[in-house]
Amino acid sequence: xxxxxxxxxxxxxxxxxxxxxxxxxxxxxxxxxxxxxxxxxxxxxxxxxxxxxxxxxxxxxxxxxxxxxxxxxxxxxxxxxxxxxxxxxxxxxxxxxxxxxxxxxxxxxxxxxxxxxxxxxxxxxxxxxxxxxxxxxxxxxxxxxxxxxxxxxxxxxxxxxxxxxxxxxxxxxxxxxxxxxxxxxxxxxxxxxxxxxxxxxxxxxxxxxxxxxxxxxxxxxxxxxxxxxxxxxxxxxxxxxxxxxxxxxxxxxxxxxxxxxxxxxxx
Amino acid sequence: xxxxxxxxxxxxxxxxxxxxxxxxxxxxxxxxxxxxxxxxxxxxxxxxxxxxxxxxxxxxxxxxxxxxxxxxxxxxxxxxxxxxxxxxxxxxxxxxxxxxxxxxxxxxxxxxxxxxxxxxxxxxxxxxxxxxxxxxxxxxxxxxxxxxxxxxxxxxxxxxxxxxxxxxxxxxxxxxxxxxxxxxxxxxxxxxxxxxxxxxxxxxxxxxxxxxxxxxxxxxxxxxxxxxxxxxxxxxxxx
Numbered sequence: 109x110x111x112x113x114x115x116x117x118x119x120x121x122x123x124x125x126x127x128x129x130x131x132x133x134x135x136x137x138x139x140x141x142x143x144x145x146x147x148x149x150x151x152x153x154x155x156x157x158x159x160x161x162x163x164x165x166x167x168x169x170x171x172x173x174x175x176x177x178x179x180x181x182x183x184x185x186x187x188x189x190x191x192x193x194x195x196x197x198x199x200x201x202x203x204x205x206x207x208x209x210x211x212x213x214x215x216x217x218x219x220x221x222x223x224x225x226x227x228x229x230x231x232x233x234x235x236x237x238x239x240x241x242x243x244x245x246x247x248x249x250x251x252x253x254x255x256x257x258x259x260x261x262x263x264x265x266x267x268x269x270x271x272x273x274x275x276x277x278x279x280x281x282x283x284x285x286x287x288x289x290x291x292x293x294x295x296x297x298x299x300x301x302x303x304x305x306x307x308x309x310x311x312x313x314x315x316x317x318x319x320x321x322x323x324x325x326x327x328x329x330x331x332x333x334x335x336x337x338x339x340x341x342x343x344x345x346x347x348x349x350x351x352x353x354x355x356x357x358x359x360x361x362x363x364x365x366x367x368x369x370x371x372x373x374x375x
Numbered sequence: 376x377x378x379x380x381x382x383x384x385x386x387x388x389x390x391x392x393x394x395x396x397x398x399x400x401x402x403x404x405x406x407x408x409x410x411x412x413x414x415x416x417x418x419x420x421x422x423x424x425x426x427x428x429x430x431x432x433x434x435x436x437x438x439x440x441x442x443x444x445x446x447x448x449x450x451x452x453x454x455x456x457x458x459x460x461x462x463x464x465x466x467x468x469x470x471x472x473x474x475x476x477x478x479x480x481x482x483x484x485x486x487x488x489x490x491x492x493x494x495x496x497x498x499x500x501x502x503x504x505x506x507x508x509x510x511x512x513x514x515x516x517x518x519x520x521x522x523x524x525x526x527x528x529x530x531x532x533x534x535x536x537x538x539x540x541x542x543x544x545x546x547x548x549x550x551x552x553x554x555x556x557x558x559x560x561x562x563x564x565x566x567x568x569x570x571x572x573x574x575x576x577x578x579x580x581x582x583x584x585x586x587x588x589x590x591x592x593x594x595x596x597x598x599x600x601x602x603x604x605x606x607x608x609x610x611x612x613x614x
Contacts, residue, residue, distance in 0.1 A: 240426050240546050262541060263443040263549040263586070265420050273614040286425045347520060348506060348544040354426055374421070 110176020121165040141330035143314035225328035229296035237302035239348035245282040253278020290364035299325040307343040404597035407570035416611035430480035451567030458560035462579035482550030506543035583607040
């Protein structure tokens with residue numbers, strides 16, 4: 109029985125590892141300029157933790173194979189080489205790995221999230237609310253109108269609480285429910301939440317960032333491939349959370365300029 | 376074979392009964408007219424329903440426009456409630472069930488008038504979930520989820536109140552439940568026209584209410600079966 113268990117353990121280990129090695133279920137296509145760094149980091153994490161996983165599982169199988177079927181009734185009281193050195197070795201090995209991953213990983217994360225955006229970035233304001241996202245472009249004047257939470261009125265599509273009556277710069281602001289951006293141009297988002305915490309997650313962009321009510325959170329990236337991708341909320345935000353999504357549409361530069369002009373004309 | 380026949384008979388009976396209830400009273404005066412605006416109203420903005428592909432597809436050819444200020448040809452104002460706010464109010468009728476549809480991620484009708492305790496059935500005709508949330512202050516506030524294919528929600532409002540209604544899932548969905556004690560009311564159509572019928576002789580104050588521009592009132596005296604024509608003109612600003 110012990111040998112069979114050891115065999116099953118080894119087979120499970122090999123098959124589950126094979127799924128990762130062959131990338132059977134892997135990340136979606138990367139459409140961002142920084143995504144390769146995230147993917148590289150993920151691969152390194154997978155490899156280093158995967159090697160430890162395989163070794164420890166196979167060691168477990170080996171021990172079960174070796175000691176599992178003893179019928180003489182004697183208890184195993186000793187460990188080859190002693191128990192203490194083994195425990196110390198395991199703690200140091202796993203601890204060093206976790207520390208190394210944290211150190212290298214946070215460097216990669218900071219390189220993406222804590223660097224200033226390109227000064228020529230396209231500025232877009234993002235409002236999240238139960239249960240939708242809205243995106244605001246400054247319009248032809250290049251200036252965002254000030255936001256006033258007390259003026260938010262869904263009935264007139266005033267999702268940001270603009271005051272066009274008194275604020276001229278708010279009159280040409282373009283507000284849309286789809287994040288439309290040009291390809292290969294840096295984009296700088298400012299994330300705001302109207303009510304509760306939400307999240308901006310685009311797997312293809314390798315970006316996941318929370319919205320926090322009361323904070324304006326900067327986020328920047330460059331999309332390198334045209335296409336339409338889904339933005340989903342990954343922070344449980346209420347009853348309609350499952351339905352909180354929007355789309356990001358990455359357009360060729362000329363097409364984006366035309367889109368922006370068309371939208372400006374509608375304001 | 377018998378069931379469809381009975382269903383047909385029942386439908387016919389219902390139709391006849393409903394029809395009988397709607398026959399305009401032959402006696403009494405009429406106040407009719409038009410609601411218009413001067414100035415520049417806000418633009419009716421197209422609503423982009425990209426977040427809800429089912430509804431976006433329905434309106435792909437002609438996007439739905441915002442209805443908070445709905446205008447028509449000849450400066451007409453639509454969705455304006457005109458009702459008798461003072462004078463002989465008449466007895467509220469509460470028998471006929473009022474229907475509200477959530478269709479294409481829109482409330483149909485945008486402005487729904489009810490009498491206190493009048494039965495209200497709310498339908499979800501869409502292949503998506505809705506969450507109807509009337510923001511009542513005088514009546515108890517509630518908010519109910521209605522998944523795809525769910526049976527209609529039965530509701531009623533006990534006290535007169537103008538209640539804004541929103542959908543918690545689709546922020547652009549917006550409508551009104553106007554609970555009125557008087558049966559003398561009308562909602563202006565696309566041409567801005569309204570008509571209050573069956574008014575006994577007497578002095579009346581007629582109020583016109585528009586969700587963004589507020590209210591206006593006019594005093595009208597009705598004698599006999601006469602028809603008086605009045606016009607409400609709201610001053611519109613673009614913002």
